[in-house]
Amino acid sequence: xxxxxxxxxxxxxxxxxxxxxxxxxxxxxxxxxxxxxxxxxxxxxxxxxxxxxxxxxxxxxxxxxxxxxxxxxxxxxxxxxxxxxxxxxxxxxxxxxxxxxxxxxxxxxxxxxxxxxxxxxxxxxxxxxxxxxxxxxxxxxxxxxxxxxxxxxxxxxxxxxxxxxxxxxxxxxxxxxxxxxxxxxxxxxxxxxxxxxxxxxxxxxxxxxxxxxxxx
Numbered sequence: 175x176x177x178x179x180x181x182x183x184x185x186x187x188x189x190x191x192x193x194x195x196x197x198x199x200x201x202x203x204x205x206x207x208x209x210x211x212x213x214x215x216x217x218x219x220x221x222x223x224x225x226x227x228x229x230x231x232x233x234x235x236x237x238x239x240x241x242x243x244x245x246x247x248x249x250x251x252x253x254x255x256x257x258x259x260x261x262x263x264x265x266x267x268x269x270x271x272x273x274x275x276x277x278x279x280x281x282x283x284x285x286x287x288x289x290x291x292x293x294x295x296x297x298x299x300x301x302x303x304x305x306x307x308x309x310x311x312x313x314x315x316x317x318x319x320x321x322x323x324x325x326x327x328x329x330x331x332x333x334x335x336x337x338x339x340x341x342x343x344x345x346x347x348x349x350x351x352x353x354x355x356x357x358x359x360x361x362x363x364x365x366x367x368x369x370x371x372x373x374x375x376x377x378x379x380x381x382x383x384x385x386x387x388x389x390x
Contacts, residue, residue, distance in 0.1 A: 188251060192309040193329035197338070200359045211344070215240075244301040244347055246340050247288050249356060251306065252278035257371045258286045260384045273318070283381055285365050289354040290378035303343050303350070304365070306358040310336030 190196050239245075255278050256262075262279040265271045288304045295302075309315075311330035315323050323330070339360050348362075355362045 189326070189329075192251065192306075192331075193326070194308075194331045194335060195329055197308055197331055197335045197359060201338075204360060239300055241299045243299075244303070244344055245288075245291070246343055247284050247302075247304045248340060249284050249304050249306055250277065250281045251309075253282035253285055253365075254367050254371065256282050258282050258378070258381065260381055263384070282371070285354070285356060286378045287381055287385070289365075290382050292350075292353040293378075294382075301347050301350075304356040305340045305343065306356055306363075307331070307336035307339070308359070312336070 252274065256275070259279055260283075262276070263283055265276055285304050288302050291302045308331045309326060309329075311323070311327065311332065315330070339357055342360050343357060350362060352362070352364075354365050356365050357363065
């Protein structure tokens with residue numbers, strides 16, 4: 175019952191903002207982003223978990239990135255429900271595996287890792303951002319969250335709306351006031367919406383050490 179109540183509260187709070195209705199309202203105030211990416215090289219990874227993080231970490235640690243490189247991570251609203259817990263990132267017991275919960279912990283780790291990268295590489299010209307795309311009608315949503323899609327399919331964003339802020343960040347590269355922030359609809363937002371995700375959280379450096387051990 176508690177999970178149901180928490181779920182209803184979460185959806186009630188974010189449904190309009192994350193939907194295409196919220197996006198359509200905000201975009202009225204925007205000018206078109208500079209879209210000239212001529213001469214740039216982009217590496218796109220579809221993994222929110224270990225593979226994507228391993229690629230970005232290796233590129234940064236081995237100094238394979240250009241001096242003006244930008245790294246943009248796409249996160250999910252699930253991370254608003256959990257703190258950083260390194261011990262929850264690698265569930266090996268199939269009987270205790272909860273895909274939705276593990277996904278939430280991985281996306282929270284994604285946000286904390288990005289903050290750690292910003293601090294570690296502050297002396298470089300690299301930019302690190304985390305983006306929330308809103309609720310987008312992707313193939314992953316269709317296959318993994320059919321109930322959610324059935325309920326919200328008429329207000330889910332299309333791919334262009336979901337990618338908008340990531341593309342805008344790649345072009346505009348605005349300054350970020352807080353290392354731990356995320357970006358949503360072209361604005362910097364807090365990565366925590368309540369005290370529960372701050373409580374008993376591990377340190378970002380512990381996460382980085384854990385990932386380095388996994389990569390060896």
